[in-house]
Amino acid sequence: MRAGFRRYSAYRQAALAGVITNSVFGLIRAATLATLFTGATRSSEYTPQQMSTYVWLGQGLLSVVLLWGGWDFAERIRTGHVAVDLYRPWDLQAALLAEEIGRAGYALALRFLPPMIIGLALSEMYLPRDPLIWLLFLISALLSVVISFSLRFMINLAAFWLLDIRGPASMYALVSNLLTGLVLPIWMFPGWAQTAIWATPFPYLLQAPIDVFVEHGSPWRLLGAQLLVTAIVLGAGRLMLRRAEHRLVVQGG
């Protein structure tokens, strides 16, 4: 965990650039969604305040949950540097998860707050009154980080078999943009699609913590479902690691 935090805090300038692009992107999203809804052609499940929170919170969570990127480990497998990770007296999955949580903590401090502040300055945002909701949101965001890590962990591990995971990785990027609720809130999809999407792990990466925060639906039900998904993807990752270790081929001299 400390490694993750320290590693990422070593790059201040990159972080600044990230914050700026992220905010610009947030503005575009806010504007698009606003025009989409001012016409009031559809009844919206979010109030305008919730919509604004949805945009800016999503913008902030994006780099905490890490929807894009996070393929370092596959690269370590491909180049054989994974050898170093493997001969340490640690549980590799747990160690990488700890590093990921460290990274997320760092992102929370640096990448999460700026878009939230911009959002608050530019629009009227929905903020929960009950402190319990804030706490539940934090737990939900943490679970999102774990789920996001677990999904990418499995795709990264595929490098033991495939060596090159660019295919699955770009597939993942495409699918997660659509199904996490980043581009559009899940409730905008037709009913049957919503059911199908909530049956995948993706909405638990972004839509779930946002909905917990804006109190859209029962937070307890969302958290319960997230917990279940977390257990499943962590377990699947562990199983896959076990298999990978068995047919382990570490590349390079």
Added chain:
Amino acid sequence: MIIEVEGLRRTFRVSEKAGRFRRSHREVVAVQDVSFTVPEGETLGYVGPNGAGKSTTIKMLTGILVPTAGRVRVCGLDPSRQRKKLARRLGVVFGQRTQLWWDLPLLDSFELLRDIYRVGQTQYRERLDECTELLGLAEFLSTPVRQLSLGQRMRGEITAALLHDPRLLVLDEPTIGLDLESKARLRSFLAELNRTKGTTLLLTTHDLDDIEQLCRRLMVIDHGRVLADGELAGLRGSVAAERTLTVDLQEPADLSGIPGVTAIKADGPRVHLEFLPSEVSAAQLITAVAARAEIRDLAVGEASIEEVIRRLYDLRPAPQA
């Protein structure tokens, strides 16, 4: 025995393009039927040409590669099954890889490793101070690893591998790319480590000076098979390598035709005579030379390790196709 290896074998399946859409699979035997044991406190050099199977053996010893067949025990453990446990007793340095955190100061890496290996604070300080002094780390302890020179980084790598006080240190090409002074420094550090702490050393290298200065025992591998294994002196004898007598003569003289001499190289007044110790002793040879010319100075040299190994390669059975 700190390492016991019996009948070790590892094959890889490589696929290659065969025609437009077909891929054919081929078995590459990286290591075959390798057996050896290493007692505690040994210094063992593991050499062989590129692709001989050295790194593959080491990966199996450290548990990061599962053997295709054979038995391995390191520190009493089965490496691939008990990898985590083994990691606490073993130090590993891969010359081509880093176990340090690229973006962090060297000292931060050490502290993270202390956490990972759960090394006690006092033991950690002790080891770190010791390495800092002997390897001269002080000036770059707070420099990010990516800014270190190769030699500095390698000193850091060795320290990192020793923080948890392993009984066995495995080094895969630790001196690759280092300049003469860095190499010398590393060797004397490792020799000292072996002498004072009794740490067992197993290292692969292409620099035979490493072997000469560091290893009591030499193991030669080629095409995945062990060609020779033993004390350096014994190996020299077994391949009946020539020794060299170098004499500085007062005046040039004809030294040809002395029995047991296989080659003569003259270099001004200095003459090198290669001879087979089995046929003529150094003393006999000196007497024979002295009979023909006045000797000003002389030295008797061993066959170089290169020579010994070259001969071992020459003696090897032809590899199966």
